[in-house]
Amino acid sequence: MTYTATIRRTRPLECLILPSLLLLLTMGWSRVVMGTGVVGNFIKINITVVLPEGGNRTKTIDTDENSLKTFGITREELSSALIYTNANGEVSEVVMGERHIPLHLEPVRDSSYTSYSFGTVDGGFWSVSASNFTNITIHDLEDDETLEAVEVSLDWSLPPLAQPNPADVTLTSALLEAAIYLDNTTLVRQKVSGRVAIGKWVQMVPYAGVYLQVLNPHTHLTTLAAYFNTQDYFIDRELVHTLTNLMPGRLAFLTSYYDTSGRLGASSRDTLTSLGSFAARYLTFGDCWSWAWRVGGATLAEGLVTNPHGVMSHPPPLNLEVPVSPSPPSERLCESWPLSWNKRQHFCDMYDGYGDLCSCSAPFTLPANATGTGEELGVVVVAGSRARYLFRLLRQLLTQPGVALHQVLVSIDGGYEETIKLVDLLGLRWRVHNPEGKGSPRISRHMRFALYHGVQLLATNKFIILEDDLILAPDFYSYMQQTAVLLDKDPSLFAVSAYAHFSFRHTAHDPTRLYRVHSLPAYGWMVKRSFLEETLPKWPPVFVATDWDYWMGCGLVRRGRELVIPEVSRTSHAGLSGTHFSGFVTQKRFSNKPLSDDPNTRVNLTTVNREVYEIELKELLSRAKPLNISDPYNFTFPSEPGEVYAVCVKMHFQGDDKTFKVLADALKIWSQDPRDHHYGLWRLPYHRATLLIIATPYSKYSKNYLKQQCPVLSVNGALYAHMLDNYNDENYNFLRHSPLDFLTIMNLNLDSRAQFEHHLMEHSVSHDVTSGEANNETSSHISTLLGDKTVITSTLDEDKTVYTSTPGEDKTVYTSTPAEDKTIYTSTAEDRTVYPSTPPEEKTVYTSTLAEDKTEYTR
Template sequence: IFPLVQYWAHWADLKWYLERVAPGRLVVMTVAVSGTVGLRDTAQLLAQLGSLFALHLTPMAHWTWMFIKGGRTISETTILQGYTTHHTHVIMPLSHLATPSTFNKNGLQVQRQRWHYCNANGAMGGLCNEYTPDPLPVPSPPPVTHQSVIARVPVVVTAGNRHQYLYHTLTTLMNAPGAQHDNIMVVLGNATQAATQLLHLMNINFTTLTIHGHHNNKLFSYYRNVFKFIAHTFPDAPAVILLDEDVEVSPDFFSYMSQTLWLLHEDPSLYCINAYSATGFQGTAHDSRTVLRARVQVEWGYAVSLQFIRDAIRKWPSDVSKVDTVFYDQWLYKHQSNGRECVFPEVSRSFHFGMGVNTEAWSTEAYFLFKPLVKQPHVHLDNVSTLLLETWQEHFSRSIRHATPLTGNPCSETFVPPVNTTTNFVFYYRMLRELNGKPNYRNFFFAAKCLNAWSASEQGLHKRVLTVRVSMLTTLYLVGAPYSPYAYLRPHYIKPWDYDSVTDEEDDIIMNRIKKVEMGRYQILNLNVTSEYLMNILFVN
């Protein structure tokens, strides 16, 4: 079920599933109530697959289509207008051909299990492709340079009933250089038969936890039990890597982890190593060798120490009615991080592709759907030792002190001047302390938004400073003054920027820029159409 009555993001999930339907499979699609307004880019794929109507469906259309993937249309009907009952009736004889003989003598039993599984499950990608099936068992990938660092580190994958997602996640994980298949453990919450059969087929270690509740209440309890399981099962592990069933990892995932994990034990001001970039989005992620540190929650694909796991369990409430948030990662950030920071790459080593309980369609498309991911393995990180707090603060202070100050409207097209050599800029914006002691992020929101940087929360900032990588050669520091400890570096002649002081003309520039940023790669051609404009057209005609 894909809620395509929503315009944003869900089209990508439908496309993801369609691309993983094996050639020769019979596919039946139908519209329930309404939902073609959100087909978006997937309509092009449907047309390529043979649909005659996909490019012409109205937002309230009713439509059914039965077709063979890579073959031909069996039936396609549509009602473009109206709410009448829509029926289609087809008798379709199914093939009883023998399963493919893509096995050797030693793999006969595994291949029989594969095709038995594929007879009952669809959209499994290469697992069930009869022409070019994924190898089973999955071959062991080559090691990484610092393989010994991750040799005893378990990789825990949290999963539920989305076995198509799980297969893709495990495939990218097991094929990433440095992966040790025996170290991977899947923790299933209320396991389905499809998920357990898949893990048996892939020869992956797994366990099942029984959980109760609904939606985020259920998830909050589930992750608490996952942490308990980790503490009991891997008490002597130097660290543990966790990721969810809908996270694709980069080929550089384990190489990145092997170069950064030591920081957890050397620097008590850190509590996690994130593979996901807190600040690296389209236009702000350029150098795969660069690693940063800032206040941020654990994100998609992260490592923490076993001591952090044990401390979290002691504080983790069993009664969800007594917590201020039931998002487990946010709870860890608010109540367990204790002001500590996380390490994360400029360009992500993980990508969150799934659509689930907490998916907000617009923000998913605006921030996450097109997030850059490192595609090559064995990237040498060039600044890991500088991430230790004392060294990092010295580096940060030096970079800001010698940066070129920028003034004016951060939404102006000419705000950041072009450069042909490595250059640091700094922009001071006004940040005051509220009565509750917390900073006021109003000016930060506008400044960051103008630069197409993360602006939705304070996460990703190091001591109230956001690092924005404008280009491969250009780094911009957004410093909140006077709240940030780095605000003392502001030259006396530079006045912190304040949105409340901008002119009406500058405000128009800001609002237009924000609209452009929020639409991303999309453009509304009739943005200026108003009811008065439409009435004038009707009156004239």
């Protein structure tokens, strides 16, 4: 982009003269004097202009020293400032803190010299422009060693049977320790050195949760090892989903660490009870719990040590010993399966958690690979160690009409044998990437690898890209087939996405409607082969820390083109473990999003025609009623059916997003950043009305489109702080036993309960059975009365069959993989059930003693 300076002389108003900054571009033009006053010496300064389509443009200018002094700025300050344009690429001022300095530049666009800067892993910047790639094509990547697939040899033989010797399993559950031992072998052990003080604070310690080990009773090998961080949201659902998809006959061992109850919902407790647990329904804060059972059969043993006084006490540790004996070898394999299913026999013997993929009576099978109607699309799936997530996705994808199995490629980031074997037994193509970097760079480089091999291996003109932790709507593939024609007909589009960030239950109602937006693709998207061929040679190197999707949304990649998104999403993000996600993030950003449920939905392609789309927007703007808002959190947004409302928010450039974030947060929609807009305008079907959010003055629609004056919302620091507070996980479900809980847990009869209540009355002990609160005197009496009955052990072996598992010669010791957020939360625990987090003045320092084998496993 080339700029020319516009001469603006400020007119005096009475005695007031507003100076202008004297700027001249050194592009061969003659010098022109601007502003008022005495002209001093000219000096050269490099200024950086942020362009409306993204990226930066650096230019050398001449400026007058006296002008700098007039505005009280230095050469260095101006040189380091970012100068932002509006949507039309115009510059009217430089904003430096509270100072607004007039500066007028008229742009002449030259995108080949526009530079884009991205953060690097060492804290620096990687700057690049289209001119860096003028002589590079995708064929230049053929000799790139980082794009070479890793050779993997798979062994499909069955592991040998274990010796038929009796064995003992020991489960430990304690305040700061969880462990599962098989004879002299440690299956899992998590121990934190430190202490948790007794008091009014609920201290949240690292690694708290549930540890699961599943054993094959015939080989004594671990088929599933998982850690569930039960301090996080939705983890109880993942725990239940995992347990309900275990293969019948397996030996399952579960033990808790510190606290399991906080996020364990009522429905999850009911499911655990239906699977055979007696203690799941009674768990409260700090209880120690261990459970051993045969999947699909009886509980072998279960132990519970209650923590009767909540934060005012610590329970003693639980050590539960479970004797097991061998299972008949004849029950090892599914005899009804075809002989050709040798890979499935091996896979289901080695791994667990795949539901009917390993069902002997009703196994899952892929539909016949019949030729469907519509365009045949390539599908590239990026995957890693989360094989159970991947199976859920592939099952949904491969059962949709029209999907061609030979046009599906799964790219695996690392030699994860379980994932590779799953894809192989399903008969799909796969490639293994040798991981590069860590975190975001690793994900970005794997995406590059996957797209490159998709272009090389799949004979299609368009490609769908999926990640392994997505949920697909039943019309996902149909949606992609219908919208594929848009990429052929409209060169102003670069991709189609199946996901809309602003698609929530109160802002998305019509599954047939599509939108044009300036944004980045996410959670299931489609591009043409030609787009990948032009984009892959520009891909950021491994030292760039920026996420790949943000890079794909920049002007260097989009080149002024737009993205098509649906009003109602066709995908949902469902992963709770990963580089960028946790249960809290899922709860905050993804829990209230609708998913199309009609497999026969026909989308309206006409409305995203560029001319038709513009006409419709102008019509909506012409009848929009501007809203005057000062505090979005205390404003009732109208939602009259058929009405159109406009909210103008202060935004000088796309990064000037504080006001937008506050408004979006108040509307309970996506508020992380201002993506999915059309030239700075967001169109939301708010309930049954239409709400237009207009970035002012950034959006081209902020001038001369609305018939009525639109008050501009600008938030203060307090409102922005309130928005940030909403991203803090401040609540934790603190559950506490009532004084008589042990009677219910031990299934004592009413007479025993009456005797106990009479005993309390005789000793004048006050208690509140309903609220679960008791005074200190009550606590001391109950401690005496409970005695050793706080340790409950249940041996429920109705079929009289005792199962065993003895260690093989070579066993893997698993250690937990904690959540990324190591924040220690605390909450007051007085008279409420849900307590806000308040960190104490002194933090307990915990050190983790991990098992020697650092094998990583995921949920």
